[in-house]
Amino acid sequence: KAGVTQTPRYLIKTRGQQVTLSCSPISGHRSVSWYQQTPGQGLQFLFEYFSETQRNKGNFPGRFSGRQFSNSRSEMNVSTLELGDSALYLCASSPPANTEAFFGQGTRLTVV
């Protein structure tokens, strides 16, 4: 069974730009969560989608948004990028009725 796939692996953007990250979950998993990981703050929860609906949301500004498609693939978007948005963005998928999260390799975003 293929694991969680995130694209792209690396990204460099300029302040003020926007970015879209993609995540393909493990087959059969309908829940997809997104996390931001920085050295100082650890893993911070962004949001979780289940059956195309946002089920949980973390404490991030509205510049961070996401969506989920009917095939459970998910995207997250960050608009008006700031230097502080530089981080490893991790996507995780979970099996039905289960909190176990299986992570992708992440997208390393650098904002310059």
Place this chain on the structure above:
Amino acid sequence: GQQLNQSPQSMFIQEGEDVSMNCTSSSIFNTWLWYKQDPGEGPVLLIALYKAGELTSNGRLTAQFGITRKDSFLNISASIPSDVGIYFCAGGGSNYKLTFGKGTLLTVNP
């Protein structure tokens, strides 16, 4: 919001030594998970715990779900160089949301 206190922040040990790390919370969790993350990679699930008092092993790793449901520990026996990495605990609630500890950086000296 819910917060997890994971300790120690870092450990430097000799190969062959046993390691212990733990997480505590002011909130009750229904699930405790332990992950390991290598540099540049996503966290990998090591052990999942579902019941208070549960003790589960995965090779040289052993983890327990605290009786109060507010804590968990992870032990690694006879450490080897490939155990190097960051270990995270995560607590899961009834809303399917995970809260992560800040991690324990483990360094193993061969």
